[in-house]
Amino acid sequence: MNKDGEYPIYIVVCFRGRLERSTGVSCLPRHWDSRREIIKNACPNAVVLNKILFDIKHKVIERKNEYEYNGKVYTPSMLLEECTVDFNGKSNVYSDVMYKLLDDRRLKKKTRNKYIYAYNKLSEFLHRSDFLVDEVTQALVKDFIKALDISDGTIRDICSCIASVWNYAISRKLVDAADYPFSSFKFASKFKSGTRDYFLDVSHMKKLLEYWLDLCTIRNGKRWKYRDDAFENLGKRSSAEFSILWFLLMYKLNGSAPIEIAMLKCSDCKQIEINNQQYWAIDFRRQKTNAEVHVRLKRDIFSIIAIEHFIGRSINGMLYPIVTDASGDVEKMHRASWKASETAIRHIRNAFKAINAATIQHNVDYHCNEPLVKYEKVVMYSARHSLANHLLNSPNVSVRELASILARQPSSISVYIHQLKRNEDIVKITDNLPI
Structure with a gap:
């Protein structure tokens, strides 16, 4: 379902398996006649949309007949090649491309929510919702990541969603592949905001x-x-x-x-x-x-x-x-x-x-x-980082015991080890050295 409540219409080929492809046309559920496989006249653009669907269907049938007449072997993907009509035009507005991607791939609700969440975060950062795909440059993505106050895993999910929208826009020739923001950039710890690791005395x-x-x-x-x-x-x-x-x-x-x-x-x-x-x-x-x-x-x-x-x-x-x-x-x-x-x-x-x-x-x-x-x-x-650091600074708790308390592997405890910066903390450790 897209942002207008319409569902995309797919053309399906059942031959050596099943393959479906979006036609680029969508309508409200109440306007679809599932028995006749046409859009009802109640839809304002029924005539135009039905003409598009008719042309796509017959284009696939003609291609099938042509392959059979020439004695060529064909596959469902060959029949559905270039069958999609871009009815909505060549819009490279990020939201339009994103919803088109979600409709074409028929993603699960949980995955769709990730894309929408990433888009909402970008909109908050840019203070507008009508930005273009090619506006999301590498420099903007880096600044955007630094401004996020969320976990590393969520940031990676957001980057993945942005990259998917970009790749989809490139495949539809809406943007230039040379401008792809992730070609020489991957999210690393240096781009995170750093607030997640803050601990309290x-x-x-x-x-x-x-x-x-x-x-x-x-x-x-x-x-x-x-x-x-x-x-x-x-x-x-x-x-x-x-x-x-x-x-x-x-x-x-x-x-x-x-x-x-x-x-x-x-x-x-x-x-x-x-x-x-x-x-x-x-x-x-x-x-x-x-x-x-x-x-x-x-x-x-x-x-x-x-x-x-x-x-x-x-x-x-x-x-x-x-x-x-x-x-x-x-x-x-x-x-x-x-x-x-x-x-x-x-x-x-x-x-x-x-x-x-x-x-x-x-x-x-x-x-x-x-x-x-x-x-x-x-x-x-x-709170978790504070507990880990308080226990690490305790002389009676070993790393193995700390790992047991936090229910983690000893090798993964390093994420909770913070560099000592205060003079009091450094002296407390160094004064107890044996020599």
């Missing part, structure tokens, strides 16, 4: 936890109670209370991904006792690697709010049904989780912005120099 995570607890509770020593609106706001996925909790859970639950937290079930959480202390045992599997994850969360004010509070409000056994629709459809849950995380990151950045303001005031009052958070670089996966 231990002090910053502690401040965020305190900020969240102050947001949700009124505390007096070991006694505490919910604030008036906190109990209700924790049940709204667009609220600051839940958004910050989600980020903290990624850190607390061994660097879990947002979708893994969204798909947690109440049955994954059990209360156990370790050394006369109550713990929550949370066992689940990674979505990508299917590796087992074992979390032991001490029963304190955080776990009471984060686990017990939501167990009492579960739907269909899902611990956090407010993130997704709790339908069990993984693809739908991924989309819902992704949309929710976009909202969450705004609240998290606002929280760190407030923490920075308090830190600045503290530095002024006590003449100290506590570091600030570059909150504009914080993303959801900063």
Whole structure:
């Protein structure tokens, strides 16, 4: 289906298999007569379109008869060669070419959505939607990639979609092949925005936890109670209370991904006792690697709010049904989780912005120099990178143990190793050398 709600009409040859090719004509489903294989008169351009379809059909039949008369061997692709009529003209507007590509290839809905997502991102970057294919040059693509605040995998998908549209436009002779933007350029790590790898100090995570607890509770020593609106706001996925909790859970639950937290079930959480202390045992599997994850969360004010509070409000056994629709459809849950995380990151950045303001005031009052958070670089996966770096800097945790905690292979831990830049961090390591 194209952007006007029309479906493309294909010509099909069933000979030594089945081959179909777009005719370049499309119409609304209600205008198509499937029995007579013509467009109904209710369509405004029925006469013209039917003439085009008639010519294409008879052109294929004539070609078949010609091959048979001359005793030549032919294939379906030979019959359908150059049978398409470009009814819509030679438009090289990116959106027109893209939708034409989607119609011709009859791609699945999930793949179509990737192309549309890439187009929307390009439109946002260019601040207009009517740009041409040949406007998407190599220089523009590089600037576009640098401006994206998304994961490397998604950026590669976007580049792939742009390249496909370009190749299709070249095949239709709408653009010059010499201008192809990916001829000498491939996406590499140097083009990414770099925000995904940002990690937070231990002090910053502690401040965020305190900020969240102050947001949700009124505390007096070991006694505490919910604030008036906190109990209700924790049940709204667009609220600051839940958004910050989600980020903290990624850190607390061994660097879990947002979708893994969204798909947690109440049955994954059990209360156990370790050394006369109550713990929550949370066992689940990674979505990508299917590796087992074992979390032991001490029963304190955080776990009471984060686990017990939501167990009492579960739907269909899902611990956090407010993130997704709790339908069990993984693809739908991924989309819902992704949309929710976009909202969450705004609240998290606002929280760190407030923490920075308090830190600045503290530095002024006590003449100290506590570091600030570059909150504009914080993303959801900063929680995972922060946990990995905190564990790497811990003298009691080996790389193999870290790999076990993060449910990754030891050889892949390098993605979480960040270069030490602060003098305090460098001295902490070098002062403990044996000589």
